[in-house]
């Protein structure tokens with residue numbers, strides 16, 4: 186239940202603590218996962234956020250539909266099963282850190298994060314072989330627009346997105362060698378994650394008529410040659426017409442060679458720089474002022490910050506998480522089964538069943554059962570919602586069983602039933618229970634306040 190955005194945000198304590206309290210036992214009732222105990226006490230995954238980054242797919246933005254490959258990649262991206270060891274046991278997937286393809290500025294894991302939003306990809310916790318023996322956490326980047334942002338890694342060590350992703354799976358998270366088809370799918374998915382639109386920019390990356398005077402003065406400074414090096418300006422590295430990158434590594438006085446990061450949608454990418462050392466654009470501008478001897482006046486700094494804020498903005502960066510969004514995602518994932526069953530692809534069937542199963546179980550937890558004292562009313566509705574989701578879990582299992590036994594016609598028939606239920610009957614039962622679910626902010630807050638109290642009491 187700590188997964189992604191569906192479960193508990195804070196992964197607290199130990200097994201003993203979990204067993205201590207009745208309230209906690211209810212919160213993880215169907216069934217009991219060991220996940221909460223797998224990570225160090227105090228880990229924060231921000232998994233129960235009611236507001237999540239909005240994700241836009243290029244294939245949908247241009248009026249098409251996401252392909253099978255992209256949905257399969259999205260599924261794998263959300264699947265702890267493709268990773269190894271601790272990540273798998275703790276229910277961590279790519280999506281835990283790169284939430285809906287964006288970053289996760291709140292994620293913090295003791296011994297692996299220096300501050301929220303950073304993570305040591307060369308630490309020992311998830312993969313002893315990745316350990317470089319140094320505590321060197323780096324900022325978790327957004328993957329929006331990744332297809333424009335090669336080379337990959339903050340030092341630009343990998344020209345190939347595919348190689349980078351394989352390395353994350355196999356070396357950083359101790360996963361098994363991914364099948365080539367899964368790797369292709371993940372690359373297709375990541376390449377489909379678009380930048381969010383920014384109404385202040387024209388297609389060449391220049392400010393349009395909506396801009397303020399301060400923003401325009403900032404833009405002029407951005408493209409103005411530096412006093413001590415007329416070949417250099419902010420814009421020679423952050424090229425406005427090229428997603429504000431130059432695909433090169435530079436030493437900008439931050440401790441080595443790092444690739445130029447994009448400034449598009451960057452308002453949501455703090456903390457800034459490879460190690461997340463800066464929280465604000467003010468600090469970043471102050472850094473460049475010092476390092477390049479720019480002699481910026483206070484007004485100049487203010488204008489540059491106004492400009493960065495304008496070009497880093499986005500249309501509707503966040504959206505409320507709700508039943509509609511969850512059901513759509515789960516159905517997109519399950520939709521992979523259509524093709525996988527028809528092509529008798531048992532490994533993709535197993536991956537889809539495992540991942541959707543986990544998502545459904547997490548969704549169940551958003552409808553607390555009658556024993557949860559922090560939620561009052563709607564017992565019957567909650568019971569029905571939970572039962573409907575449990576029924577889907579069982580149907581999924583039957584699909585997998587049939588496919589494993591080579592009975593693909595049975596699997597297809599079972600999938601058709603699953604599909605019909607998940608498209609109509611189940612969502613309407615979920616909506617009926619919504620007022621008493623954690624999707625209701627008031628219920629959400631009282632539920633987690635009660636949980637917090639129980640945990641505090643247990644700590645004393």
Ligand code: HEC
Pocket residue numbers: 262277278279280281282283303304305306323324325326327328331334336337338339340346349350353354371375
């Ligand atoms: C625990 C957090 C975490 C998880 C889980 C995680 N990542 Fe990352 N990811 C990071 C961090 C931190 C970086 C920055 C590493 C660096 O630049 O050296 C990163 C960088 C990346 C980049 C490079 C982006 C760029 O523009 O350079 C890609 C692509 C990526 N991750 C994909 C994935 C995929 C695919 C998975 C799952 C197989 C995954 N990540 C799982 C934290 C995570």
Ligand code: HEC
Pocket residue numbers: 339407417418419420421422423434435436437439443444445446447448451454456457458459460466469470473474489493
């Ligand atoms: C020589 C190339 C170069 C120049 C010139 C340059 N930058 Fe950068 N910029 C970089 C690199 C490289 C980083 C990443 C540094 C790191 O990760 O440690 C960066 C980081 C940033 C960031 C943080 C983005 C993030 O997501 O972390 C901002 C904002 C930024 N630059 C704005 C500017 C502004 C404004 C100027 C002009 C005053 C400027 N840059 C000049 C290369 C450059």
